[in-house]
Amino acid sequence: MNAVEPAIWTTRTTEAIKTGTWRAMLPLHIRAPSPCHQACPVGGEIAQWITQARVGNTHGAWLTLALHNPFPAIAGRVCHHPCETACNRSGHDEALAICKLERFVGDTALERGWALPRAEAERTQSVAVVGGGPSGLSAAYQLRRLGYRVTLVEAKPLLGGLMRYGIPGYRLGRDVLDGEIARIVDMGLDLRCGQPLSGPQDLARLRDEHDAVYMATGAAISKRLAPLDYDRPWVMDGAEYLARVAADDTPPLGRRLLVVGGGSAAFDVARSARRAGHDVSLLTLEAEDRLPAQAAEVAEAIEEGIRLIDSSMLKGATPQPDGTVRVDGIGVRFLAGAQRGMFTLDPVAGSDFTLSVDAIVSAIGQDPDLSSLKPSLACSGALLAVDRNGATSASDIWAGGDLASMARYVTEAVGMGERAALAIHRSLTGQVPDTDAAVPQRAVGLESISRYHHPHQPRATETTLELSLRLRGQAEVQLGLDIEAALAEADRCFSCGTCTNCDNCVTYCPDMAVLRQGDGYVVLSDYCKGCGLCVSECPSGSMVMQEELR
Numbered sequence: 408m409n410a411v412e413p414a415i416w417t418t419r420t421t422e423a424i425k426t427g428t429w430r431a432m433l434p435l436h437i438r439a440p441s442p443c444h445q446a447c448p449v450g451g452e453i454a455q456w457i458t459q460a461r462v463g464n465t466h467g468a469w470l471t472l473a474l475h476n477p478f479p480a481i482a483g484r485v486c487h488h489p490c491e492t493a494c495n496r497s498g499h500d501e502a503l504a505i506c507k508l509e510r511f512v513g514d515t516a517l518e519r520g521w522a523l524p525r526a527e528a529e530r531t532q533s534v535a536v537v538g539g540g541p542s543g544l545s546a547a548y549q550l551r552r553l554g555y556r557v558t559l560v561e562a563k564p565l566l567g568g569l570m571r572y573g574i575p576g577y578r579l580g581r582d583v584l585d586g587e588i589a590r591i592v593d594m595g596l597d598l599r600c601g602q603p604l605s606g607p608q609d610l611a612r613l614r615d616e617h618d619a620v621y622m623a624t625g626a627a628i629s630k631r632l633a634p635l636d637y638d639r640p641w642v643m644d645g646a647e648y649l650a651r652v653a654a655d656d657t658p659p660l661g662r663r664l665l666v667v668g669g670g671s672a673a674f675d676v677a678r679s680a681r682r683a684g685h686d687v688s689l690l691t692l693e694a695e696d697r698l699p700a701q702a703a704e705v706a707e708a709i710e711e712g713i714r715l716i717d718s719s720m721l722k723g724a725t726p727q728p729d730g731t732v733r734v735d736g737i738g739v740r741f742l743a744g745a746q747r748g749m750f751t752l753d754p755v756a757g758s759d760f761t762l763s764v765d766a767i768v769s770a771i772g773q774d775p776d777l778s779s780l781k782p783s784l785a786c787s788g789a790l791l792a793v794d795r796n797g798a799t800s801a802s803d804i805w806a807g808g809d810l811a812s813m814a815r816y817v818t819e820a821v822g823m824g825e826r827a828a829l830a831i832h833r834s835l836t837g838q839v840p841d842t843d844a845a846v847p848q849r850a851v852g853l854e855s856i857s858r859y860h861h862p863h864q865p866r867a868t869e870t871t872l873e874l875s876l877r878l879r880g881q882a883e884v885q886l887g888l889d890i891e892a893a894l895a896e897a898d899r900c901f902s903c904g905t906c907t908n909c910d911n912c913v914t915y916c917p918d919m920a921v922l923r924q925g926d927g928y929v930v931l932s933d934y935c936k937g938c939g940l941c942v943s944e945c946p947s948g949s950m951v952m953q954e955e956l957r
Contacts, residue, residue, distance in 0.1 A: 483510025540568020
C-alpha cells in the first residue's frame with residue numbers, strides 16, 4: 408500500500424488503521440460474459456477482440472475471432488448480427504456496429520495474407536466431413552486446428568455451399584469467399600469435390616474409413632407452392648435460379664417477374680433478377696416490418712426498384728393466350744407460430760387482386776434430403792435428429808447446419824460446426840463433457856456500466872454503393888469501414904464484463920484499498936470499507952459487490 412503520512416496522527420501512516428472491519432460487502436473483480444457474447448451464434452469473444460482492435464492490435468483481434476469463426480470477412484457481410492440487438496450500448500445511444508467491425512478485421516486479414524494457426528501436434532485419428540458449406544468448413548477447420556486428419560467430401564465442384572450457390576456476389580464478393588475458404592484448405596485438408604453421397608453405402612464406407620463423421624449436407628430440396636405447376640417453363644425454383652446466377656447462366660424469364668417469399672433467399676432472387684434487367688414484384692405473406700429477411704436487405708431492394716406486395720398470398724396462376732401469366736392473390740393477416748416455419752393465415756375479405764407477369768420464381772424455403780441417411784440415423788420431422796452438440800443416434804456420427812436445424816443463417820451453421828468438432832474431439836480423446844459449461848452465466852447488464860465514462864457518440868455510418876452503380880453487375884452493395892471509422896467505432900464498445908485496466912477502481916477508492924498488480928487488481932481487505940464506489944465507477948461492469956459473512 409502507498410503509505411500516506413497524516414497531518415495530526417502519531418502513527419505516521421494510516422496503515423495501522425485497518426478500516427476493513429467496518430464493511431459488510433467486499434468488491435470483487437470479475438470476468439463475466441457480455442450480452443453480445445451470449446447472443447453470438449459462434450460464441451465469439453466480442454469484447455476481447457474489439458478491445459484488441461481498439462488499441463491497434465488487428466492481428467490479435469483476428470486471431471481471437473478465428474478461435475470460433477474462420478470467416479470474419481464473410482460473417483461481417485452476411486451475419487444477421489443478433490449480437491447488435493443484445494448490445495448494452497443500445498440503451499445509451501446506439502448499438503455498436505459489431506458486424507462492420509468484424510468485416511474490417513476480416514478484410515484486413517485477407518489484404519495482409521494472414522494464415523490460420525496450424526495444429527501444435529498431428530493426431531492419428533481421422534474425421535470425414537460431408538458438405539463444404541459454412542458448417543462443414545467450420546467443423547473441418549476446428550478439427551484441423553486440433554490436429555486431426557480431415558477428409559472433406561463435397562457434392563459440388565467448388566466449396567462454399569450456400570455461401571457460393573445461394574448468396575449473390577453483390578452481398579458477398581467472390582474474392583472474399585474464395586480467400587477465407589482457401590485459408591482453411593491450406594491447413595491440409597484431403598479435399599474431394601464433385602462426390603455426392605449416392606446412398607447409404609457411401610455413408611457406411613466413410614464410417615469404416617474414419618474414426619468419426621460430421622454430416623453437413625445442407626437443405627437441397629426446395630419447398631413448393633401448391634397452386635404452381637413446376638413443370639411449366641414459366642415457373643422456377645429460387646435455389647435453382649440463384650445457382651444459375653452464380654454460374655453466370657441467368658435464365659431468361661421475360662420482362663416481368665414475380666418472386667414469392669419473404670426471406671433472404673427471396674430477396675436475393677428478386678435483387679439478382681433486377682440486375683438481369685427484370686421488372687420485379689415480390690409477394691410476401693408477412694407485413695413489411697415482420698419479414699424474415701434483414702431490414703437492410705428490404706430497404707436496399709426497395710431502393711433498387713423492387714415492388715413489394717406484402718401481407719399477401721398467391722391463390723393461383725393461369726397462362727394467357729398472349730404468353731403472359733395471370734396471378735391471382737389475396738391479402739392475408741399473418742400470425743407467426745411458436746416455432747420457425749409455423750404460422751397461420753387469415754384471408755382478408757375483399758382484398759383479392761390480380762397481376763400479369765411473364766414468370767414466377769418461388770423461394771419459400773428448403774428441406775434437407777434425408778433419403779441416404781434414414782436407414783442409419785434417427786430423424787425429427789424434416790430434419791436429422793441431433794443433440795445440442797450435434798450428436799446423432801449413431802455414436803460415431805455428428806451433424807449440423809441446415810441438415811439438422813431450422814436456424815437458417817450462415818453463422819448459426821458455423822457455430823454448429825464448431826460445437827460438433829469439439830464434441831468429436833472429446834469423444835475421440837475420452838474427455839468427459841463439462842456439464843457446467845451448458846449453464847450460461849448471467850450477462851453484464853446496462854445497470855452495471857458506469858455510463859458517465861462513455862460520452863454519447865454516434866454509431867458508424869453505414870455506407871452503400873451508389874444506386875446508379877448497383878444494377879450494373881455484382882459489385883458489393885454494402886461497403887466497409889475505413890481504419891479511422893473502425894477505430895472510432897471500437898472506441899464506443901463498453902467492453903462489458905471485461906476489464907480494460909482503466910484504473911478507475913484505484914483512482915476513485917477513498918481508502919486507497921485497490922492496487923494495480925500486473926495486468927489486474929487486488930482489493931486490500933484490511934482497508935476496504937465496502938463503500939462500493941469502485942464498482943459504481945467501473946466503465947465495463949467488471950466489478951461486483953459480494954456479501955461477506957463472518
